Amino acid sequence: MSHAQVLLDRVLDYAEDIVAGKITACKKHKWSAKRFLRDFENLENEEGKYYFDIDELENFHEWAKLFKHTKGVLTGQPIELVDFQLFIGANLFCFKRKANGRRRFNKAYIQLARKNAKTQFLAIISTYVAFLSEEQDECYIAGWSREQSSICYEEVLSQIRACDLLRNKFSDSYGKVKHYKTGSVIQPLSREARKTGDGKNPSLGVVDEYHAHETREIYDVLVSGTVARANALMVIITTAGFDLATPCFEEYEYLSKVLDPDNDAENDEYFAIICELDPEDDIKDEENWIKANPIVASYEEGIESLRQELKIALDMPNKMRAFLTKNMNRWVDQKDNAYMDMGKWRKCAGIMPELSGLKVYCGFDLSATMDLTSVGFDIPIDRVHHVFGHSFLPEERLREKMAIEKQPYDIWRDRGFVTATPGEVVNYHMVEEYILRKLDELNPSDVEICHDRWNAAHLAQSLMNRGLTVVEIPQIPKHLALPxxxxxxxxxxxxxVHDDNPVVNWAVGNAVTHEDHQGNMMLSKKVSKNKIDPIAAIINAHARAMHDENNIDLNAYLTSSEFSF
Known part of the structure; x- marks a missing residue:
C-alpha cells in the first residue's frame, strides 16, 4: 500500500470514527465529517464535478514534516500532522474540479479553541501555497490589529528559518517573505494598513481570529482581490467570541446552517469545521473538552492546562466568559455593559400579526441633522409588545457613513429599512410623512407620539397640530430606567416580537448601558461604540406602551415596589 493511500485511509477512518462516536466530537464537527464522507462517496459518480487528488494529500503531509514545533512540549521536534489536521488539509487541497484541476473549496472557516495549533497550521498552509506554486502568488495574513497579524507571520518565519531545505531560497525583509524561485510573497496585513490592501491580488487570504474583527473591512478587501486569481483560497480561523454583533458570528451562523444536513442552505465551495461544546454539555465534565479541543485535550499536559483554566474561572467568575469562549469555544453574548443578550433578542424575531385598529405608541430619536435618525413603534397586545422601526440618513452622507461605520447602508436603503433623504441633512418633513403614512396604514384606535426633546421641537409641534397626542420622554435615568x-x-x-430588521438588530447589539449612582440603568450613546438610535426610538415608545391598559398585569403592578399612592 502506498504512503498516499495510508494517509487517505487515516482521513477516512477519522471521519468515520467521528460520525460513529468512537471519537468524541460536537454536533457540527460530526456534520463536517458526514459531509466529507458523503462527498467522497459521490466521487464515484461519473457525472460529478470533482475528483480527489491523493498525491496532494501526501504532498501536504510531507511539507508539514519539513518544519519543527516552535512552542509547547514538542518544541524542536518535526511536525507530524494529527488526523484532525490531516482531515482539514484533505478537504482544502485534495478535492479538485474535473473541468480544470482547480481546488473545489475557495473559502474555509475553521473554529477551534485556543492552543490547538491554529497558528502553526496556518503557517504551514501559507508556505505550502507560496513556496510550491507555479505562479507568483500573494499570501496575506490579516488580523484586526498589527500585533495579531504578526503572530502567524512570526510563526511562518520561525518555521522556514529552521528548515534546512529552504535555506537561501527566500528573503524576509521589508515586512514580508519572498520566495526567490517564484517571486511569491507572504505578508501580514491589519486594519492599520487597510488602504494598502486595495490593489492586491491574494492567492491565499488568511483572516486570523475573525471574532476580534469589528467589521468585514479587511475580509472584504481580501475577497475582492481574489477575483483576479483562478485558484484563490480564503481561510478564516478563529476562536469563538463574546460579541454576537460581529461579522464573525454572522459567518458562524451561516456556516452552521450549511453544515446542518437538515437545513436547505448549501454552499459547495465553502469548507467549514466548528469544534465547540454543545449547548447541553457540562463544562466540568472533562470528557466533553475534546469537542472544542481536538488537539489540546488529546494529551495529559493539555488536559491539565484546561483544568487550571477552569479552576480559575470557577474561583473568579469574571474569568468565566474568557474560559467559555477561548477554551470551550462557545459564543457568549457578554460584552462589557452590553444591554441585550442577542441570543434572546434573535429568538423574539417573528411574523407580525394583524396590528390595525389598535393603540399605537410611536417613538422617535432625532439625531444631529447629518446623522442617523430613527422612528420606532410599540404595539402591545395581551402583554406582548410588537416592535419595529425605520431609519433615515442624508443621501449625501450615506457613502461617508458607510466608509466610517463599515455598515451596508446602501443595501439597507435598497431593502427599505433606511430612507436616504435628499441632500446633506435629514429631511424631518420626510420623517413626519413616514410617521403619518404608517399611522394611516395601521388605522389605530389611539396614538401616542413619544419623543426626546433634543432637536425635536418643530416635529413634535407639527404632529401635535395634526391632533396627535405628543408626550415628551425626558432622557434621564429617573424616566428611562424603568422602560x-x-x-x-x-x-x-x-x-x-420584532420583524428582524437588520438596522434595529445592529443597534440593539451596539447598545451599552450606563448606571447612575442609584443604580438606574439607561442606554448610553456616549459609551456605545456605534449607533443605537433605532433601539433608543423603540425604548421611547416603550416608555408609554409598558403602561398600556391592555398590556399591564394590574395585580402584579399593585403588589410590586413600583406601585405607590
Whole structure:
C-alpha cells in the first residue's frame, strides 16, 4: 500500500470514527465529517464535478514534516500532522474540479479553541501555497490589529528559518517573505494598513481570529482581490467570541446552517469545521473538552492546562466568559455593559400579526441633522409588545457613513429599512410623512407620539397640530430606567416580537448601558461604540406602551415596589 493511500485511509477512518462516536466530537464537527464522507462517496459518480487528488494529500503531509514545533512540549521536534489536521488539509487541497484541476473549496472557516495549533497550521498552509506554486502568488495574513497579524507571520518565519531545505531560497525583509524561485510573497496585513490592501491580488487570504474583527473591512478587501486569481483560497480561523454583533458570528451562523444536513442552505465551495461544546454539555465534565479541543485535550499536559483554566474561572467568575469562549469555544453574548443578550433578542424575531385598529405608541430619536435618525413603534397586545422601526440618513452622507461605520447602508436603503433623504441633512418633513403614512396604514384606535426633546421641537409641534397626542420622554435615568429595564425583561420573557430588521438588530447589539449612582440603568450613546438610535426610538415608545391598559398585569403592578399612592 502506498504512503498516499495510508494517509487517505487515516482521513477516512477519522471521519468515520467521528460520525460513529468512537471519537468524541460536537454536533457540527460530526456534520463536517458526514459531509466529507458523503462527498467522497459521490466521487464515484461519473457525472460529478470533482475528483480527489491523493498525491496532494501526501504532498501536504510531507511539507508539514519539513518544519519543527516552535512552542509547547514538542518544541524542536518535526511536525507530524494529527488526523484532525490531516482531515482539514484533505478537504482544502485534495478535492479538485474535473473541468480544470482547480481546488473545489475557495473559502474555509475553521473554529477551534485556543492552543490547538491554529497558528502553526496556518503557517504551514501559507508556505505550502507560496513556496510550491507555479505562479507568483500573494499570501496575506490579516488580523484586526498589527500585533495579531504578526503572530502567524512570526510563526511562518520561525518555521522556514529552521528548515534546512529552504535555506537561501527566500528573503524576509521589508515586512514580508519572498520566495526567490517564484517571486511569491507572504505578508501580514491589519486594519492599520487597510488602504494598502486595495490593489492586491491574494492567492491565499488568511483572516486570523475573525471574532476580534469589528467589521468585514479587511475580509472584504481580501475577497475582492481574489477575483483576479483562478485558484484563490480564503481561510478564516478563529476562536469563538463574546460579541454576537460581529461579522464573525454572522459567518458562524451561516456556516452552521450549511453544515446542518437538515437545513436547505448549501454552499459547495465553502469548507467549514466548528469544534465547540454543545449547548447541553457540562463544562466540568472533562470528557466533553475534546469537542472544542481536538488537539489540546488529546494529551495529559493539555488536559491539565484546561483544568487550571477552569479552576480559575470557577474561583473568579469574571474569568468565566474568557474560559467559555477561548477554551470551550462557545459564543457568549457578554460584552462589557452590553444591554441585550442577542441570543434572546434573535429568538423574539417573528411574523407580525394583524396590528390595525389598535393603540399605537410611536417613538422617535432625532439625531444631529447629518446623522442617523430613527422612528420606532410599540404595539402591545395581551402583554406582548410588537416592535419595529425605520431609519433615515442624508443621501449625501450615506457613502461617508458607510466608509466610517463599515455598515451596508446602501443595501439597507435598497431593502427599505433606511430612507436616504435628499441632500446633506435629514429631511424631518420626510420623517413626519413616514410617521403619518404608517399611522394611516395601521388605522389605530389611539396614538401616542413619544419623543426626546433634543432637536425635536418643530416635529413634535407639527404632529401635535395634526391632533396627535405628543408626550415628551425626558432622557434621564429617573424616566428611562424603568422602560429600559422592562423592555429587557420583556425580551427575556419572550413578550416581544420584532420583524428582524437588520438596522434595529445592529443597534440593539451596539447598545451599552450606563448606571447612575442609584443604580438606574439607561442606554448610553456616549459609551456605545456605534449607533443605537433605532433601539433608543423603540425604548421611547416603550416608555408609554409598558403602561398600556391592555398590556399591564394590574395585580402584579399593585403588589410590586413600583406601585405607590
Amino acid at each position: 429600559t429595564k422592562n423592555f429587557l425583561e420583556s425580551v427575556f420573557d419572550k413578550r416581544v
